[in-house]
Amino acid sequence: MADFIFESKNYKDSIVENKLLHALLYGISKTLDEKVSSHEGYSTLARIGKHMIKYLKRYGFKPTLSRDPYERIVHLCKFYTDEGMVKKIVVKMTDNTVQLHTHGLFGSPVFADLHLEKKLRHIRPCPLLAMILSQSSEIQYVPEIKELKYDKKADIWDMHLEIMRV
Numbered sequence: 001m002a003d004f005i006f007e008s009k010n011y012k013d014s015i016v017e018n019k020l021l022h023a024l025l026y027g028i029s030k031t032l033d034e035k036v037s038s039h040e041g042y043s044t045l046a047r048i049g050k051h052m053i054k055y056l057k058r059y060g061f062k063p064t065l066s067r068d069p070y071e072r073i074v075h076l077c078k079f080y081t082d083e084g085m086v087k088k089i090v091v092k093m094t095d096n097t098v099q100l101h102t103h104g105l106f107g108s109p110v111f112a113d114l115h116l117e118k119k120l121r122h123i124r125p126c127p128l129l130a131m132i133l134s135q136s137s138e139i140q141y142v143p144e145i146k147e148l149k150y151d152k153k154a155d156i157w158d159m160h161l162e163i164m165r166v
Contacts, residue, residue, distance in 0.1 A: 049134030
């Protein structure tokens, strides 16, 4: 299919270093993990993404109306980068998979702690993933996480998603 590279021109180091926001992400993620069963995890995260997108519309975010789940993912990755919430995202797409390689993702220390601590399989606290789930489910698709790796030294997440029709 295609590859895309998005690099932030206004990466927000002050947000990335904000311990209070990290603590909030951690607390929300742990609560979701404790309260939501594994079969409800994606739908709960998609609902969170839906409300995030609804809120961001107040500030000018325009979700794409495309019926193509790949276009929706690319649109969200570009937005996330433009907002300075990640230094760089490389998106690689094939027939039914999307690989996201994110460098300097906001919340990485939190996601790394949760990933290394509990290997949370059904709840991924990343706000980008919440919005991807929301936008995909709107058109009856679900991106299932097939592989998730984190390189702590390089601060790079590698996420492989299989895009499936619901």
